[in-house]
Amino acid sequence: xxxILYIGKGGVGKTSIAAATAVKSALQGMKTLVVSTDPAHxxxxxxxIKLSNEPVEIMENLWAQEIDAIHEVEExxxxxxxxxxxxxxxxxxxxxxxQELTVFPGxxxxxxxxxxxxxxxxxxxxxxxxxxxxxxxxLALLSFPEMLRWWMEKLxxxxxxxxKVAGPIAESILKIPMPSGQVLDEIxxxxxxxxxxxxxxxDRNTTSIRIVVNPEKMVVKEAQxxxxxxxxxxxxxxxxxxxxxxxxxxxxxxxxxxxxxxxKYKTEIIESFSPIPIYYAPLFETEVVGMTxxxxxxxxxxxxxxxxxxxxxxxxxxxxxxxxxYVLTINMPFMEKKDLSLNQKxxxxxxxxxxxxxxxxxxxxxxxxxxxxxxxxxxxxxIWFGDDRNE
Numbered sequence: 164x165x166x167i168l169y170i171g172k173g174g175v176g177k178t179s180i181a182a183a184t185a186v187k188s189a190l191q192g193m194k195t196l197v198v199s200t201d202p203a204h205x206x207x208x209x210x211x212i213k214l215s216n217e218p219v220e221i222m223e224n225l226w227a228q229e230i231d232a233i234h235e236v237e238e239x240x241x242x243x244x245x246x247x248x249x250x251x252x253x254x255x256x257x258x259x260x261x262q263e264l265t266v267f268p269g270x271x272x273x274x275x276x277x278x279x280x281x282x283x284x285x286x287x288x289x290x291x292x293x294x295x296x297x298x299x300x301x302l303a304l305l306s307f308p309e310m311l312r313w314w315m316e317k318l319x320x321x322x323x324x325x326x327k328v329a330g331p332i333a334e335s336i337l338k339i340p341m342p343s344g345q346v347l348d349e350i351x352x353x354x355x356x357x358x359x360x361x362x363x364x365x366d367r368n369t370t371s372i373r374i375v376v377n378p379e380k381m382v383v384k385e386a387q388x389x390x391x392x393x394x395x396x397x398x399x400x401x402x403x404x405x406x407x408x409x410x411x412x413x414x415x416x417x418x419x420x421x422x423x424x425x426x427k428y429k430t431e432i433i434e435s436f437s438p439i440p441i442y443y444a445p446l447f448e449t450e451v452v453g454m455t456x457x458x459x460x461x462x463x464x465x466x467x468x469x470x471x472x473x474x475x476x477x478x479x480x481x482x483x484x485x486x487x488x489y490v491l492t493i494n495m496p497f498m499e500k501k502d503l504s505l506n507q508k509x510x511x512x513x514x515x516x517x518x519x520x521x522x523x524x525x526x527x528x529x530x531x532x533x534x535x536x537x538x539x540x541x542x543x544x545x546i547w548f549g550d551d552r553n554e
Contacts, residue, residue: 171375173297187461189225378428488549
């Protein structure tokens with residue numbers, strides 16, 4: 164089974180690209196499911212059909228679904244949410260605000276993705292395409308099980324036993340409810356599910372992430388940040404799709420300025436995401452709605468290529484700890500050491516190689532440090548960041 168996630172800033176056209184990919188793969192004979200995990204669903208509008216919380220068959224080999232995030236929270240977090248609500252309202256008045264506080268930021272998106280794990284384990288489809296919510300932060304949340312591993316494996320079982328024995332006494336003394344065995348079991352179950360999902364999404368032979376951008380400043384900056392974090396968390400970004408590119412044959416004066424702006428940012432996109440393959444979708448003369456237009460979009464983007472195959476498999480960049488320092492490793496194929504230069508401007512690392520310039524958005528971890536040294540060998544650039552005061 165293959166899983167492809169489309170991510171990007173809101174409004175860039177992720178849904179259209181995801182749906183177009185699904186239509187093309189279905190026409191090629193792959194049993195395909197396209198799923199929206201965005202709370203503000205537009206997949207049904209794009210396909211021009213009403214969808215539900217369960218897969219709906221659209222055409223031969225193609226199913227579509229808009230996941231109900233509220234339902235997924237109730238299914239996977241219901242008992243915990245109920246306990247937290249009781250805990251928060253033990254000394255206060257219960258209202259809707261309290262219930263909202265029991266669902267942490269990103270939790271709805273994360274629990275929606277657990278439905279994908281279910282389909283993966285069932286093996287119901289050859290390909291699952293996910294139209295993600297407008298941010299890559301949800302995928303970063305998949306690192307939670309990794310951070311919680313020691314607590315869940317060592318301390319959590321002892322906590323469960325202690326609460327079972329001392330819970331009733333603590334409740335009577337503290338006058339606050341203690342978590343039941345069911346609540347703790349639900350936390351344990353969700354932890355293991357998220358851990359399993361992280362492994363599936365990190366499997367480069369199974370899962371690819373594709374970033375959708377428009378050739379505009381704010382969109383490109385957001386995409387750069389997402390790209391950096393996805394690499395840090397070891398997810399495989401195998402393609403970048405540049406959407407709504409004004410075609411060259413459009414010569415109207417009104418579009419001339421926009422074409423010049425797009426040309427500038429198309430160059431920046433190439434510099435920022437190399438060596439990731441980049442695909443282009445034009446700004447069509449009509450809205451992309453329905454099977455005909457989606458198929459046309461897929462043909463424009465992928466031409467004669469198979470949209471399902473892995474377009475790139477390698478880590479473009481990663482961050483490792485080296486004593487007190489951090490090492491940023493960047494894959495720089497076909498570069499010569501003598502041509503390389505680099506400098507840091509705010510959260511941007513600017514790397515020049517001859518006439519080629521590459522901008523990399525630094526993760527927050529590195530912003531507090533300065534560049535100490537760099538080394539280039541075997542087509543890999545390593546940059547050490549650290550605090551000069553430790554010297």
